[in-house]
Amino acid sequence: MIEMETMNVDVNQQIGTPGSLDQLFIITKYELLNYFRSRRFLILLIIGLIIDFILTGIIGYYRPQSFLSSNLSFYGGWVGQSITFIIILSAIFFGGDSISGEFQNKTGFFIASRPIRRSSIYIGKWIASFVASLLIMFIFLAITIANGIYYFGYSIPYQLGDAILFSILYLAAVLGFAFFFSSLFKSSAYSILITIILFLFAFTLMQDLISSLVGIEPWFIITYTAGIITNIFTVPFPAHIVHSTTQIGPKRTIFTTTYNATISEGLIIMAGYFIISTILGLFIFEKREFN
Amino acid sequence: MDDNVIEAINLTKKYGSFTALSNLNLNLSGSKCVGFLGPNGAGKTTTLKIFTDLIRPTSGQALINGIDVQRNKKKALSDCSALIETPEIYPSMTVREALSLVAELRGIPRSERGSQIEEVVAEVKMTDWLDKNVGKFSKGMKQRVNIASTLIGNPSIILLDEPTSGLDPRGMAEVRDIVKSLKKKDRLIFMSSHLLNEVADVCDEVAMIDHGKLLAYGPLEEITDKFSTVDDSAEAQFSKPIDESINRQISRINNVVSVERIDSRSVRIKYTGGLQSQEYILASLAGMQLGLIGFKSSSTRLEDTYLNLIKETL
Ligand SMILES: Nc1ncnc2c1ncn2[C@@H]1O[C@H](COP(=O)(O)OP(=O)(O)O)[C@@H](O)[C@H]1O
Numbered sequence: 088m089i090e091m092e093t094m095n096v097d098v099n100q101q102i103g104t105p106g107s108l109d110q111l112f113i114i115t116k117y118e119l120l121n122y123f124r125s126r127r128f129l130i131l132l133i134i135g136l137i138i139d140f141i142l143t144g145i146i147g148y149y150r151p152q153s154f155l156s157s158n159l160s161f162y163g164g165w166v167g168q169s170i171t172f173i174i175i176l177s178a179i180f181f182g183g184d185s186i187s188g189e190f191q192n193k194t195g196f197f198i199a200s201r202p203i204r205r206s207s208i209y210i211g212k213w214i215a216s217f218v219a220s221l222l223i224m225f226i227f228l229a230i231t232i233a234n235g236i237y238y239f240g241y242s243i244p245y246q247l248g249d250a251i252l253f254s255i256l257y258l259a260a261v262l263g264f265a266f267f268f269s270s271l272f273k274s275s276a277y278s279i280l281i282t283i284i285l286f287l288f289a290f291t292l293m294q295d296l297i298s299s300l301v302g303i304e305p306w307f308i309i310t311y312t313a314g315i316i317t318n319i320f321t322v323p324f325p326a327h328i329v330h331s332t333t334q335i336g337p338k339r340t341i342f343t344t345t346y347n348a349t350i351s352e353g354l355i356i357m358a359g360y361f362i363i364s365t366i367l368g369l370f371i372f373e374k375r376e377f378n
Numbered sequence: 379m380d381d382n383v384i385e386a387i388n389l390t391k392k393y394g395s396f397t398a399l400s401n402l403n404l405n406l407s408g409s410k411c412v413g414f415l416g417p418n419g420a421g422k423t424t425t426l427k428i429f430t431d432l433i434r435p436t437s438g439q440a441l442i443n444g445i446d447v448q449r450n451k452k453k454a455l456s457d458c459s460a461l462i463e464t465p466e467i468y469p470s471m472t473v474r475e476a477l478s479l480v481a482e483l484r485g486i487p488r489s490e491r492g493s494q495i496e497e498v499v500a501e502v503k504m505t506d507w508l509d510k511n512v513g514k515f516s517k518g519m520k521q522r523v524n525i526a527s528t529l530i531g532n533p534s535i536i537l538l539d540e541p542t543s544g545l546d547p548r549g550m551a552e553v554r555d556i557v558k559s560l561k562k563k564d565r566l567i568f569m570s571s572h573l574l575n576e577v578a579d580v581c582d583e584v585a586m587i588d589h590g591k592l593l594a595y596g597p598l599e600e601i602t603d604k605f606s607t608v609d610d611s612a613e614a615q616f617s618k619p620i621d622e623s624i625n626r627q628i629s630r631i632n633n634v635v636s637v638e639r640i641d642s643r644s645v646r647i648k649y650t651g652g653l654q655s656q657e658y659i660l661a662s663l664a665g666m667q668l669g670l671i672g673f674k675s676s677s678t679r680l681e682d683t684y685l686n687l688i689k690e691t692l
């Protein structure tokens with residue numbers, strides 16, 4: 088009996104620093120705790136709910152044909168337009184200063200000087216913001232589906248499932264990109280501002296300019312790939328390249344080309360953004376000095 | 379391996395053309411408190427940041443218990459904790475949560491976490507604040523929580539970077555007491571400071587640094603003996619007036635260099651030989667039945683050493 092006890096004590100004393108994966112999830116856990124108490128999480132949740140309630144009200148009151156002609160157009164109209172917006176906001180709110188803030192607010196010093204790999208900190212934080220964003224996305228979708236069931240019963244088109252899967256991958260990509268971007272900065276405010284400018288204006292602007300003026304497919308711009316989330320609700324799926332001519336005078340016509348990412352293209356580019364930006368972000372965070 | 383070792387080998391850190399740390403070689407081991415003394419900008423924080431992998435050396439190595447911090451930070455710091463400058467804690471966290479985070483990262487079993495957190499919080503006198511959010515704390519309170527966090531897991535090596543900076547005089551005294559109490563256990567403490575009296579008060583040994591260069595390292599006594607150009611002095615007070623003959627009598631005590639009258643009942647005695655001779659002189663004075671009622675040594679030798687050494691690097 089006494090021997091057993093001394094053995095136990097020995098075992099306890101030899102418990103060392105946990106593995107890097109365990110530490111990563113410890114970071115995730117406390118980061119989530121911090122998120123759930125933060126104003127940002129609440130604001131984002133409220134934005135999602137406001138979009139839900141506005142749509143609920145408009146559809147209930149005006150009964151627009153564009154929504155109510157079929158369950159596909161219903162979910163397409165509701166999810167296709169809003170979910171990428173919520174995902175972009177998640178990237179701004181959770182990713183924008185995720186790493187830069189740790190430097191500026193000196194909160195990074197509290198953890199980084201302890202026996203933990205920097206990659207565990209980076210990935211742990213990333214997973215926390217991914218989970219927090221997913222939570223908001225799922226709450227948004229729950230209300231969407233509740234409305235859909237009200238109008239169309241339990242027949243939910245498989246395209247909604249596809250759109251949700253694409254959205255999850257898109258979320259990973261934009262969060263990965265936002266984390267990478269924020270690892271380049273020292274100031275919280277700047278990195279948030281730049282994330283906002285990029286995702287809300289610059290990317291869509293570049294995408295339009297490149298496709299309409301230069302006439303090449305803007306496949307390398309992340310927001311372009313989000314088209315598959317909207318287009319999946321269109322049957323048949325829109326053509327990859329659409330040429331159109333517009334008559335603007337007796338002898339003048341304008342030729343425009345618009346591009347739609349194909350599903351496989353969209354998924355590959357999203358995955359590519361996620362993987363490459365995460366590797367770059369990890370590399371930069373690993374190299375950065377805490378000054 | 380029971381011995382605690384911190385070793386810097388040719389440690390150099392450059393920022394562009396500016397050398398913040400130049401070929402630092404230092405080997406600290408055993409159970410004691412070593413003061414890392416130098417004026418602002420000397421390179422103290424730079425050194426301690428390299429030892430915790432917050433920054434990387436331009437060249438050279440930082441080893442903790444023989445393990446290179448740059449190569450294997452996690453293992454090197456597994457029995458070492460550090461407080462560098464004043465880290466911030468997420469404002470929405472309570473003291474208990476912040477310390478649980480550290481305890482979990484250090485692998486303290488769940489069953490011991492609660493009691494250990496309460497223990498370290500008591501040590502820094504923050505028990506009443508255990509479940510309060512860190513966000514509204516004053517700098518001094520945050521610093522205490524930070525110090526508490528370095529005690530989690532009972533590490534054998536503790537690095538402290540100016541732990542009293544930014545605190546009011548009472549806070550400074552309390553933090554010094556905490557550091558002194560840390561010495562009771564088998565620990566190697568390496569504490570930076572730009573305050574001479576702090577190092578003299580708390581530490582057993584001193585490493586002096588300026589302009590990124592190590593100037594001297596050794597036990598306080600040894601360093602002052604080697605580099606001080608002034609003698610120790612003490613003020614002795616008596617209940618009766620002192621006359622010339624008594625003065626001469628005092629002068630004859632071993633190691634006394636000179637005796638000066640301050641007023642009719644007190645004299646300043648200059649002497650050599652450090653603490654040992656101070657003890658001997660006090661005992662002799664008491665034994666002479668002159669009515670000794672006070673004896674206050676006012677050593678300026680460490681200060682003199684500090685100034686002498688720093689002058690040389692200017
Ligand atoms: N990131 C940095 N870039 C340039 N110089 C720096 C940087 N960090 C510190 N220094 C310089 O290195 C020197 C040593 O700084 P530091 O180690 O913080 O001094 P101490 O802690 O002894 O006061 C100072 O002259 C400081 O200005």
Ligand SMILES: [Mg+2]
Pocket residue numbers: 419422423424539540
């Ligand atoms: Mg400093």
